[in-house]
Amino acid sequence: MIAGLLSNFRNTIILSVVLALVMVFAYSTSPHGVDASFFQAVFRWMHTFFGILWIGLLYYFNFVQIRVMPAIPAELKPAVSKHIAPEALFWFRWAALATWIMGLVLAFNRGHGYAIEAITMGLAGGYDPALDKGFTLIGIGMWLATIMFINVWGVIWPNQKIALGIKEADADTKAKAAKTAMQFSRINTLLSLPMLTAMTMNQTLFG
Numbered sequence: 001m002i003a004g005l006l007s008n009f010r011n012t013i014i015l016s017v018v019l020a021l022v023m024v025f026a027y028s029t030s031p032h033g034v035d036a037s038f039f040q041a042v043f044r045w046m047h048t049f050f051g052i053l054w055i056g057l058l059y060y061f062n063f064v065q066i067r068v069m070p071a072i073p074a075e076l077k078p079a080v081s082k083h084i085a086p087e088a089l090f091w092f093r094w095a096a097l098a099t100w101i102m103g104l105v106l107a108f109n110r111g112h113g114y115a116i117e118a119i120t121m122g123l124a125g126g127y128d129p130a131l132d133k134g135f136t137l138i139g140i141g142m143w144l145a146t147i148m149f150i151n152v153w154g155v156i157w158p159n160q161k162i163a164l165g166i167k168e169a170d171a172d173t174k175a176k177a178a179k180t181a182m183q184f185s186r187i188n189t190l191l192s193l194p195m196l197t198a199m200t201m202n203q204t205l206f207g
Contacts, residue, residue: 020045040109047102051199054095055192057088062189066182081164089160096152103145118142134206141198148188148195157183 007013024042027032061102065088108117116124121139122132161167162177169177 004079031136032037036109043102043106043109047099047106049096050095050102053091054099055196057092057095057187058188060088061092061185066185069094083162085164086166089157089164093152093157096149102143103142107142134202138202138206141195141202144191144195144198148191151184151188155183156188159184 041073099200122135159181162169
């Protein structure tokens with residue numbers, strides 16, 4: 001039974017979500033109850049999940065696919081470009097959108113003032129290094145993530161549609177689009193580690 005369940009991706013994910021929701025319910029019975037901090041925890045969970053999906057696929061493209069593609073025999077490359085890449089890009093771009101939205105939801109759930117201070121990197125209402133450094137660092141992370149999100153939807157996906165033949169174009173245009181998509185994917189890879197540093201360290205050190 002278990003083997004049959006795990007052989008079906010959809011059923012596996014459904015069961016995982018159900019188990020996660022059981023855990024969410026268990027946390028709702030904590031001393032906090034279902035208050036603002038509980039919803040903040042839920043939003044952080046969702047933000048983290050979508051972020052892992054997004055950045056995981058970014059790393060798949062850069063650590064694996066882009067590097068290995070030149071070594072794949074020409075007759076096998078269509079299997080990647082026609083089947084694997086479009087599917088990966090579907091989850092990649094929508095995970096990017098969901099991550100970005102849930103990040104904003106999480107910031108504003110902590111309070112309008114917190115969100116504005118983070119977005120302005122602590123500059124709203126004047127800057128005090130002793131009080132605003134945490135906002136500066138998380139703000140840098142938020143803006144790096146925003147640049148990465150814009151790159152996904154504004155540059156990488158439009159050019160990948162051309163490079164993969166989803167949108168018709170001549171050979172030269174496809175080659176140029178593939179190069180542009182790769183370059184901006186590398187830009188996102190470059191920005192990902194400082195962005196993740198802000199996202200993971202800020203909560204522990206500044207709350």
